[in-house]
Amino acid sequence: MESLLVGSFPHASSVTTGGSLLPHIHGANKKIYYARSYAPKASQQKRKVQNKYNLQFGEPSLNNHYKCIEGDSPNKKCNRKYIVKASSEPSFESEPNACDPKTVLHSVKNFLVAFQKFSRPFSMVGIISNIIATSLLTVEKLSDISPLFFTNVLKALVLNLTMSIYVNGVNQLFDVEIDKINKPYLPLASGELSYTTGVIIVALFLIMSFWLAWIIGSWSFIWGVLAQSIVGFVYSANVPLLRWKRHPVLAAMCLVSLSAFILPITIFIHFQTFVFKRMTIFWRPLISVIAFTSLYFVGISLCKDIPDMEGDKAFGINSFSTRFGTKQAFWLSVTLFKMAFGVALFTAATSSYLWSKVITGLGYAVLASILWYNAKSVDLGSKDSVQSFYIFIWKLLSAHYFLVPFVR
Structure with a gap:
């Protein structure tokens, strides 16, 4: 002034x-x-x-x-x-200038920080690990690892990460008021990004996903993008007959279908048919991975609602946590995680390759032990402690994907 x-x-x-x-x-x-x-x-x-x-x-x-x-x-x-x-003489007083490069750079930096929060990068770690592990699962001989293989891994990563931003973005668009209670640090809830900007980002990444799938020319990718976009919208959209996140069973089905079925199966089919030109055979390692991730993601769907109980109750979302309480939801999710590791240990024990038995058997035994140790140290009365455990189980999932290529 x-x-x-x-x-x-x-x-x-x-x-x-x-x-x-x-x-x-x-x-x-x-x-x-x-x-x-x-x-x-x-x-x-x-x-x-x-x-x-x-x-x-x-x-x-x-x-x-x-x-x-x-x-x-x-x-x-x-x-x-x-x-x-x-x-009139030239003023030596500095005045704000919208075209100042420093001002523009500061605005761009703030937008990128807000966009990073909007994209929820911790969930992308699991997607990246899933894609790399499933693509390596299709490798049958060393000659399969070629520039063509790495190029298609990169294409799959870019395509599914853009799809992940769409899915996370749609959820935030319909959960702005809930996030003001549960996750006030998210950019739409905090006001770092306007609602209009959020809509534009979501629309752009949805269009980009379909465009990339079409450019790549893989029908498994096209159907995968279509399925993910529908499930993501059905899970979050606050319209009649949708918003399945309000119901524990339907919410778990959405999460499992995205991460345990749609993503690994479309990646597996793409590499088998589009890259290696082979017949699609759902062999034993893939079935084991799908069984593991199905149980694990049901556990994630239960665990993720525990820190959000306050907002869910305020907006009438009947999650398992709001119905049965924090303790029951937490220990049921831990039980599902242990069952997933049990499936992995059974697969390792019945493998016909000694090296696969040793690597996967020891690996999954160590991961299961780490899970149990961390679960016992969680303070269920602390929202931060439960949230920290939720981030931890995503990291543990990434460690699981590191062992997937050795499952035979």
Whole structure:
């Protein structure tokens, strides 16, 4: 405000004293004196003018020049008057500039931080691990690992990560009011991103996903994107007959179908038929992986609702946690995680390859032990403790995907 006020006035002015500028002044007698006797008065007047403007503007920004113009005779009193002439000079005061590169860079940085929160990157770790593990599961000999293989892994990653942003974004668009209670740090709930910006991001990433699938030319990818977009919308959309997240069984079905069926099966079919040109055979390792992830993601669907009980109750979402309480929901989810590791250990024990038995057997035994240790240390009365455990089980899932290529 101060810069706007000062900026509306000139920063430099000249103050001129002159005679009574009459039209009949005689040019011959007109003389200009800078008399010593008037200097103190002029200085006094100068100080008065300066003080006046200093009080108004808060800073001595006026350069004042005085001239005493006399007529007729030097013996007559000088008829003086002060005229303030304002002249515009360049302002040295900094003013905000929307086109300043630093301002633009700061705005871009803030948007990227908000977008990072909007995309929910912790969930992307599981997707990345799932894609890499499932693609490696299709490798039957070393010659299969070629530039074509790595190129298609990259395509699958880009395609499914854009789809993940769409799914997470749709959920946030319909959960703004709930997130103000449960997750106030999310950009739509906190106001870092406007609702319109969120809609634009979701629409762009949905279009981008279909465009990428079409450009790649894989029908398994096209059907995968279509299935994920429908399930994501059905899970979150607050319209009649939808918003399945309100019902525990339907919510679990959505999560399991996305992560345990649609994603690994479409990746597996793409590499078998599109990359390696083979017959699609759902062999034993893939079935084991689907069984593991199905049980594990049902556990995740129960665990993820525990920190959100307050908002879910306020908006009538009947999750398992709100119906049966925190303790029952938590330990049921832990039981499902242990059952998933039990399936993995059974697969390892029945493998016909010794190296597969050793690697996967020891690996899953260690992961199950870490799970049990962390589960016992969770404080169910602390929302932060439960949320920390929820992040931990996603990391544990990524460790599982590291062992998947060794399942034979």
